[in-house]
Amino acid sequence: xxxxxxxxxxxxxxxxxxxxxxxxxxxxxxxxxxxxxxxxxxxxxxxxxxxxxxxxxxxxxxxxxxxxxxxxxxxxxxxxxxxxxxxxxxxxxxxxxxxxxxxxxxxxxxxxxxxxxxxxxxxxxxxxxxxxxxxxxxxxxxxxxxxxxxxxxxxxxxxxxxxxxxxxxxxxxxxxxxxxxxxxxxxxxxxxxxxxxxxxxxxxxxxxxxxxxxxxxxxxxxxxxxxxxxxxxxxxxxxxxxxxxxxxxxxxxxxxxxxxxxxxxxxxxxxxxxxxx
Numbered sequence: 001x002x003x004x005x006x007x008x009x010x011x012x013x014x015x016x017x018x019x020x021x022x023x024x025x026x027x028x029x030x031x032x033x034x035x036x037x038x039x040x041x042x043x044x045x046x047x048x049x050x051x052x053x054x055x056x057x058x059x060x061x062x063x064x065x066x067x068x069x070x071x072x073x074x075x076x077x078x079x080x081x082x083x084x085x086x087x088x089x090x091x092x093x094x095x096x097x098x099x100x101x102x103x104x105x106x107x108x109x110x111x112x113x114x115x116x117x118x119x120x121x122x123x124x125x126x127x128x129x130x131x132x133x134x135x136x137x138x139x140x141x142x143x144x145x146x147x148x149x150x151x152x153x154x155x156x157x158x159x160x161x162x163x164x165x166x167x168x169x170x171x172x173x174x175x176x177x178x179x180x181x182x183x184x185x186x187x188x189x190x191x192x193x194x195x196x197x198x199x200x201x202x203x204x205x206x207x208x209x210x211x212x213x214x215x216x217x218x219x220x221x222x223x224x225x226x227x228x229x230x231x232x233x234x235x236x237x238x239x240x241x242x243x244x245x246x247x248x249x250x251x252x253x254x255x256x257x258x259x260x261x262x263x264x265x266x267x268x269x270x271x272x273x274x275x276x277x
Contacts, residue, residue: 004031009141014149020101025094026141032088038081038260042223044096047074049135051092056085059117061261072120072132076113077210081260099209104156114210172208183224184217221245222259237264
């Protein structure tokens with residue numbers, strides 16, 4: 001691999017946003033081989049704003065999904081990786097939203113965005129255009145994160161009159177938190193603790209989040225495995241499987257292929273942006 005540089009800057013949003021926004025990440029990756037980066041599914045909805053040229057993104061890996069250019073893009077929860085085509089350079093800001101944040105910032109349940117990629121200004125209108133302009137005009141990461149705080153607080157504020165947050169049942173929000181804490185295990189126990197049948201729990205959760213509790217639990221387990229596999233000194237695959245809660249390595253390999261479109265070995269061989277965290 002040729003010489004490359006990788007910068008990632010992490011920041012927490014303003015306290016008033018933390019129910020809705022998990023994190024900001026600024027990134028500047030240069031000098032990598034051109035290729036396709038697998039953007040894995042996870043617990044959060046994601047919005048990405050390019051600070052250079054447009055992104056070329058498809059909603060699936062090697063499955064015929066069309067490749068679309070976005071200057072800024074918002075996605076819902078997914079059950080497969082998105083394909084991010086790049087020429088070895090990526091510069092932008094990533095914003096992670098909780099399902100509650102979908103209602104507060106976008107004015108819609110997370111389920112309406114599940115498995116979709118949408119231009120950010122389609123969701124935020126003029127506020128989205130202003131947000132992109134402000135981020136690109138800023139010359140420091142601190143200024144960009146401050147602009148995100150200001151604009152996202154305005155987005156939340158303009159929806160306060162209609163009270164979009166109140167339409168999410170608190171039991172669903174609590175179920176989401178409990179599944180996170182258990183890394184996707186004990187789905188049946190969560191339903192029991194809420195006093196709901198498994199069927200009713202599934203209907204309510206999927207209607208708000210866009211994934212069933214069982215599928216969301218699988219995504220959480222995969223997310224944990226992906227974190228372990230992308231460490232600078234990654235564990236052997238059998239250890240990744242054991243630590244992240246899979247029955248065995250074969251079980252991990254099946255889920256990995258489903259969520260990334262590639263076997264674990266093929267994914268590691270082809271993922272040129274590994275080690276950029």
